[in-house]
Amino acid sequence: MEPLASAERELTGVAPEPHVRFRGATKSFGKGIHALEDVSFDITPGSFTVLLGLSGSGKSTTLRLINGLHTPTDGEVSVLGEAIGTARGHRLQDLRRQIGMVFQQFHLVNSMSALENVCTGALGELRGPRIGLMMYPKRIRERALEQLERVGLADQRFQRAENLSGGQQQRVAVARALMQKPKVLLADEPVASLDPKSAHQVMRLISGIAREDGLTVVCSLHQVELAREWGDRIIGLRGGRVVLDADAADISHEQALEIYATVSGREDAESERAL
Known part of the structure; x- marks a missing residue:
């Protein structure tokens, strides 16, 4: 299925406003x-963009700028x-209510059931704290x-969250x-803690x-093949700068x-884990 922006452009002849825009960030x-330096790009509605790079390349900082946890220095x-x-x-x-977030380490409450953990996603629309599943409206x-x-x-x-497998969590x-x-879903290394089978299941789920x-x-990733398989577009980051920005289908392994x-031109050991 084509991205929402492409369908809208065909119907109206006008490109929609980007859902995310960086200008010299x-x-x-x-x-x-500098965790991020002079980064510019637009992300169109309905697209699946992968941020690809080493740890410390600026991927998480980019996501935190999008959801307002960080503010740009410039x-x-x-x-x-x-x-x-x-x-x-x-x-x-x-704005933050319209930006969903999926984390590498899940950030579930282990003592809560799966259902109650999911209910916590609606706390932003409720008043006051909730203790126990039945404290949430029907x-x-x-x-x-x-x-x-x-x-x-x-x-x-x-089931309590702690009794679920990593992929289930x-x-x-x-x-x-x-x-x-949400209108925008951010995923920060969502499969880094999972085995290959579970990783593909979660990526298929998010994409679908x-x-x-x-x-x-x-979505930030460090696995090249997952990025090429599931992304519409790959933005490569190195040392806080964009070093690649292209459609995933046009990028070779x-x-x-x-x-x-690395900046000096040598391959970092972490690139071996990206294969």
Whole structure:
């Protein structure tokens, strides 16, 4: 299925506004340390963009700039048409509700059931804390069960998170992110902790749901073949700078591996794990 932006362009003849826009974005952490330097790109609605690179290349910083956890030191980052670095208060909260997040380490509460963990994804639309599954409104519990059904875990809804496999826990985390009804879904190394079979299952799940819902996905990875298989587009980062930006279908395995060359031109040992 083609990205949402392509379909909209065919219907209207006008390219839609990007869901994510970086213009000369730089993020510094003092003493001349640039986690990201002069980065510019647009991400169109409904696309699946992979950020590919070594640890420390700027992938996580890019995601944190998108969801407002970091603000750019220089340049601008816009999400859904608004400069997220200058958004404050309720407006920032509203923007973040439209940006779902899936983490490498799942970030589930081990003592909670799968269903209750998914319910926590709706806390942004509720007032006050919730302690225990039955403290959530029925409509939230029903919606959470629907999301667990989508990720194939409805039968595990009462299992404590700590009793689930890594792949199952990440699927619960995906369901939790979907509770926000996001327009943009960020995934920070979502399969780095998983075995190859589970990794493909989770990537297939994220890709399928994103296309069904018209979500814009920005996913950081370090595995070249997963990036080429599931991404519409690959943005390669090295040393905080963009070193490659092209359609995934047009990038060879060898070209993708060049992203992993160190600044001095030598191949880093981590590139071996990207094969």
